[in-house]
Amino acid sequence: MSHRQLQLGLALLMLVVAAILPDWQTRVGVGVRWLLVYLPWILLGAAGVTAYIYGLKKFSLMVLLCLVLYTVCRNHLMVLQPGHNSELLFWELCLLTPLLIFLYDQLPDHWLFDGYYLATPLSLAPCGLLLWLHQYSPDLERRMLESLMDGLGGYPAPWLALLLIVLYLGICALTQYRNQDKGDSAALLCLSALALLFSNYDISGFSSLVFTYLGLALWTLLLFHGFQVVYYDPLTEIRNRRRLSAVLSGRGGRYQLAMVDIDHFKRFNDTFGHDVGDHVLRMVAQRLNRIGAGGVAFRYGGEEFTILFPTADRATCLAALAEVRMSIAAYPFRIRSPESKGRVGRLGAGGAEVPPQPITVSIGLAQAEPSDASFEDTIKRADIALYEAKEAGRNCIRTDAMVGRSARKSAA
Numbered sequence: 006m007s008h009r010q011l012q013l014g015l016a017l018l019m020l021v022v023a024a025i026l027p028d029w030q031t032r033v034g035v036g037v038r039w040l041l042v043y044l045p046w047i048l049l050g051a052a053g054v055t056a057y058i059y060g061l062k063k064f065s066l067m068v069l070l071c072l073v074l075y076t077v078c079r080n081h082l083m084v085l086q087p088g089h090n091s092e093l094l095f096w097e098l099c100l101l102t103p104l105l106i107f108l109y110d111q112l113p114d115h116w117l118f119d120g121y122y123l124a125t126p127l128s129l130a131p132c133g134l135l136l137w138l139h140q141y142s143p144d145l146e147r148r149m150l151e152s153l154m155d156g157l158g159g160y161p162a163p164w165l166a167l168l169l170i171v172l173y174l175g176i177c178a179l180t181q182y183r184n185q186d187k188g189d190s191a192a193l194l195c196l197s198a199l200a201l202l203f204s205n206y207d208i209s210g211f212s213s214l215v216f217t218y219l220g221l222a223l224w225t226l227l228l229f230h231g232f233q234v235v236y237y238d239p240l241t242e243i244r245n246r247r248r249l250s251a252v253l254s255g256r257g258g259r260y261q262l263a264m265v266d267i268d269h270f271k272r273f274n275d276t277f278g279h280d281v282g283d284h285v286l287r288m289v290a291q292r293l294n295r296i297g298a299g300g301v302a303f304r305y306g307g308e309e310f311t312i313l314f315p316t317a318d319r320a321t322c323l324a325a326l327a328e329v330r331m332s333i334a335a336y337p338f339r340i341r342s343p344e345s346k347g348r349v350g351r352l353g354a355g356g357a358e359v360p361p362q363p364i365t366v367s368i369g370l371a372q373a374e375p376s377d378a379s380f381e382d383t384i385k386r387a388d389i390a391l392y393e394a395k396e397a398g399r400n401c402i403r404t405d406a407m408v409g410r411s412a413r414k415s416a417a
Contacts, residue, residue: 008188009181011229015222016197019215023201026214041213045075048220055227059234061189062118066109068223070128071195074102075216078202085161085206090139096150097135099166099203103196105131107173110192111180162203170200188230194222238304240283241290249303249311253380259317261372262380263300263326264387265293268365268399270308277340277362285338285364292333298325311384317372319404326368326402334400337361365400367391372405 030038053068077098085091108127109117117124138146154163177192198219205211236248267273267289274282286308293302293310298321303311314322340359369390373383386405393403 006229008226008229008233009193012181012191012193012226013178015225016193019194019197019201019218019222022218023205023215026218027205027208027211030210030214038210038213041210041217042079045213045216045220046072048224049075049216052220052223052227056223059227059230061230062114062124063109063189064191064223064226066117066124066128067106067191067195070102070105070109071198071216071219074098074199075212078212082206090143093139093143093147093150095161095206096154096163096166099162100153100169101131101135103166103170103173103199106192106195106199107177110177110190114189161206167200167204170196170203174200188226188233191223191226194219194226238290241287241304243290243294243310244301244303246303246305246311249305249313250380252301252313256380258315259373260383261314261316261319261322261370262383262387263312263314263322263368263370264305264384264391265289265310265312265366265368266391266395267308268367268395273362273364281340288336288338289333289364289366292329292336296325296329298322300325311387319370319372319406322370323402323404326370330366330368330400330402334363334365336364338364367394367399368402369394370402370404 030041049068049072053065053072056062056065056068077094082091082095082098085095105128109124112123112127117127135146138149153165158164159167174193174196177190177196181190181193198215202212202215236244236251238245267285270282270285273285286304290302290304290310293312296302296312298314298318299316300312300314300322303313305311312326314325316322339361369387369392371383371386371390373380377383390403390405390407393407394401397403
C-alpha cells in the first residue's frame with residue numbers, strides 16, 4: 006500500500022463517518038461532547054509538530070492551516086447569520102482555505118521553503134488583503150463576495166466554493182498519481198475534510214467531528230510514514246534489511262532465502278555514473294518485487310537483494326528465480342541522457358548512441374534447517390551459494406545443495 010492509496014481510503018472513510026457520527030453525537034453525554042471540542046486542537050497540533058520533525062514541511066503547513074481554521078470556526082463562526090459579518094468571514098474561508106491547501110500541494114518545495122520562501126507570503130498576503138477590506142471597505146468586500154457567491158447559490162457553503170474544492174481534489178489526486186509518492190502532502194484528506202465541513206456547517210458540532218477525524222487520519226498517515234522510513238528503502242521502494250531481520254527474528258518453520266547480486270555493478274557505476282546505477286537498482290528491485298512462489302524481496306545493501314520464500318518446495322522457488330533472472334537479463338536497459346527526458350540514449354564518442362546495456366544477476370538459494378542457530382546461518386549458506394554462482398560465470402543460480410562439503414563447514 007502506498008501513501009496515496011492510504012490517503013484515498015481514509016478520505017472515503019471520512020464520507021461514511023460524516024454520515025453516521027452527527028446522529029451519534031446527539032446521544033452522547035456532555036463529557037464526550039466537551040472532549041470532541043478539544044480533541045482537534047490536541048490531535049492537529051501534535052500531528053503538525055510531528056510532521057515538522059519528520060521533515061514533512063508541506064504536510065505540517067497544511068495541518069497548521071487546518072488548525073487555524075478550526076480555531077476561527079470555534080471562536081467566531083459558531084452561528085452563521087445571513088447578512089452578518091460572520092457570513093462574509095465564512096465565505097472568505099470557503100474560498101481561501103482550499104486554495105492555500107491546493108497551492109501548498111502543487112508548488113515545488115524550493116519555491117515554498119528553500120529558494121523563494123513563498124510559504125509565508127502566500128499565507129499572509131491574501132489574509133492581509135481580506136482583513137484590510139474587512140476593516141476599511143466592508144461594503145466593497147460584501148459586493149465582491151456576493152457577486153461571486155450568489156450566482157450558483159447553495160447553503161451553507163456556496164456551490165462555487167464546493168466546485169472549486171472538487172476541482173482542487175481532482176488535480177491533487179492526478180498529481181500524486183503521476184508523480185513519485187513522497188508522502189509529504191495531506192492535500193487529499195484536508196480538501197475532503199473542508200468540503201464536508203463547509204457543506205454541512207449548519208449541523209451543530211459538525212466542525213468538531215470533522216476535525217477530530219481529520220486529526221486521527223493525519224496521525225494514521227504519519228504512523229504509516231514512520232513505518233515506511235524505518236522498514237523501506239527510499240531508493241528502490243522495497244523492504245530493507247531491517248525489515249528482513251524483523252520478519253526473520255524468531256521465525257520458525259521451513260523457509261528459503263535467495264541472495265541476489267547484480268553482476269559487474271561497480272564497473273557499470275564507474276562507467277556510466279551513480280545516477281544510472283540508481284536506475285539499474287530500481288529496475289532490478291521492481292522485477293524482484295514481482296517474483297512468484299510467494300517470494301518477498303528486500304534490499305540487503307548496495308547491489309545485493311534478498312528474497313524470502315515461505316515454502317520448503319525448492320523446485321517452485323528455483324522456477325520463480327529462473328523466471329525473474331531471465332526477465333532481468335532480457336530487459337533492454339538504455340542509458341538515458343539528462344537532456345533527452347527519456348527519449349534517446351546518451352551519445353558516446355563520435356556522436357554514436359550507446360547501445361542497450363545487458364543487466365544480469367547471480368543468485369544463491371539456501372533453505373533454513375532445524376539445526377540453524379538463527380537466520381544468519383541461512384543467509385551465510387545463501388551467500389556461499391551466491392559466491393559459487395559468481396565463480397560459475399555469473400547470470401546463473403546455485404543452491405546450498407550444490408555447494409561442496411568444505412563450503413558447508415565454513416558456513417557452520
